[in-house]
Amino acid sequence: MxxxxxxxxxxxxxxxxxxxxxxxxxxxxxxxxxxxxxxxxxxxxxxxxxxxxxxxxxxxxxxxxxxxxxxxxxSSAEVKRLALSHVEALEAKAASLRAMAASLRQLAEHCHGDERPECPILDELEKAP
The missing domain is CATH 1.10.1660.10 (Multidrug-efflux Transporter Regulator; Chain: A; Domain 2)
Structure with missing residues (x-):
């Protein structure tokens, strides 16, 4: 084909x-x-x-x-080891994503979201890590 x-x-x-x-x-x-x-x-x-x-x-x-x-x-043991290793990596990534979401949520809660130019979201992004 x-x-x-x-x-x-x-x-x-x-x-x-x-x-x-x-x-x-x-x-x-x-x-x-x-x-x-x-x-x-x-x-x-x-x-x-x-x-x-x-x-x-x-x-x-x-x-x-x-x-x-x-x-x-x-050996199925090697397949299982690879799968569980990947599960750990996925769980770590999920935890990291949850932490990022929590940080953004907190910043958004402090943003007035109106006509004012002040914005804690942009202020935070401006900071160097």
Whole structure:
């Protein structure tokens, strides 16, 4: 199938399919005319990548997960370790986002939000970290 068909079948844009090929996550067959030809196995890989990315895994961890997925002699312990490590990173990021939201909420509570030019939000942003 063509890249457009692969994109439709996998839910991954043609641009991202090309990117995944460039970074070595996917190696489609090339026809004699140089066009990429995607097989069902390539679509399965693209769906795997898409789902892992939807869960927030960075590309380097997607690469490792793909290697483990392909390795039928893998240890599930390594897969679990990768997943739990990612959970910790997501939880840390969520905590950071909650702290940012709380800071902005507090600044917004102190802003009059009227015609006056004074604005504690802009005043805070002006400060160097």
């Amino acid at each position: 063509t890249i457009g068909e692969a994109a439709a079948a996998s839910g991954v844009s043609a641009k991202m399919i090309r990117h995944y090929e460039t970074v070595g996550l996917l190696r489609p067959h090339r026809a004699a005319n140089g066009y990429r030809v995607y097989a069902d196995a390539d679509i399965a890989v693209l769906r795997f990548i898409r789902h892992a990315r939807d869960l927030g895994f960075p590309l380097e961890k997607v690469r490792r997960l793909l290697a483990l997925w392909r390795d039928r002699n893998r």
